Amino acid sequence: MLALHEWGDPTDPPLLLVHGLTESATAWPDAVARWSSQYHVLAIDQRGHGASPRWDDEALARAPQTMHEDLTRTLALFPEPPVVVAHSLGALVSLRVGAARPDLVRALVLEDAARPTGDWEPDAWFVEHQERFLDAFADGGAAERERMRRASSWSEAEIEGWAGCKAQVDRRYIREGTYLGEADLLSAVNRLEVPALYLAPRNGDMAPAPYEVTNPLVRLVLLDGVGHCVRRDAPETYHGLVDPFIEKAFEPPGQALVGDRLLVAEPGEQVAPGSGSGVVASERVLRPRADRRP
Numbered sequence: 001m002l003a004l005h006e007w008g009d010p011t012d013p014p015l016l017l018v019h020g021l022t023e024s025a026t027a028w029p030d031a032v033a034r035w036s037s038q039y040h041v042l043a044i045d046q047r048g049h050g051a052s053p054r055w056d057d058e059a060l061a062r063a064p065q066t067m068h069e070d071l072t073r074t075l076a077l078f079p080e081p082p083v084v085v086a087h088s089l090g091a092l093v094s095l096r097v098g099a100a101r102p103d104l105v106r107a108l109v110l111e112d113a114a115r116p117t118g119d120w121e122p123d124a125w126f127v128e129h130q131e132r133f134l135d136a137f138a139d140g141g142a143a144e145r146e147r148m149r150r151a152s153s154w155s156e157a158e159i160e161g162w163a164g165c166k167a168q169v170d171r172r173y174i175r176e177g178t179y180l181g182e183a184d185l186l187s188a189v190n191r192l193e194v195p196a197l198y199l200a201p202r203n204g205d206m207a208p209a210p211y212e213v214t215n216p217l218v219r220l221v222l223l224d225g226v227g228h229c230v231r232r233d234a235p236e237t238y239h240g241l242v243d244p245f246i247e248k249a250f251e252p253p254g255q256a257l258v259g260d261r262l263l264v265a266e267p268g269e270q271v272a273p274g275s276g277s278g279v280v281a282s283e284r285v286l287r288p289r290a291d292r293r294p
Contacts (some may be wrong), residue, residue: 030235108197113206123178219245
């Protein structure tokens, strides 16, 4: 099982944080500080990161599916579906799991999800780049910490959380497992049956174009002046969008969050996402979570 870290009151509504490549559960310090007084905040170490199991031959041979199964097993442990907040590689894995198992996820917050290109083996240039990057932390990463203090507006806690993860990365995953498989990001977005808020830099190269997102359950927000880590580059903008979305996701049963709106449905009634009228349609049925699959 993946290592799972937690903060806050276990009786509060659950959030699950899923980090990106070369990070870990401890890479969310500012978000945890902000949310843990209101929510039960849990965060995983993905396989090969933090305190989670290392990669072996069998897992590496099917790395995208392994990560999918890891997250699915973790979500199945929750007594009620959490809102999943995820970044980069974690956002791609969360998106895929959310599309396949909507019964396990209340809503998704996706921060610049990694975009698969259909490759089934690691890209040599990417591997070399990541190896050099991690080598810079071999001495503890003092120079990298100072570089980020000069080059970014990140808080000190975020810089320390970001840097502190690097020594725990399984290099074998970098060399053999960093392929993302099927080029399914857009199809997964448009298949989602749970609400999603998708944040990405406007000038990035991974997010879909607005016209490509046809799923009314998904709100895509492209932002200026940010890079790959939106929550670190522009925390007030990030939380100004994400916090109200999470709050609405935990509205009482009988209300369905659609994009940035709420539709109201009677128990067992079906809601047409985006209709704004509660029209019955062949979409997801709102019912108690007792029908979740194991």
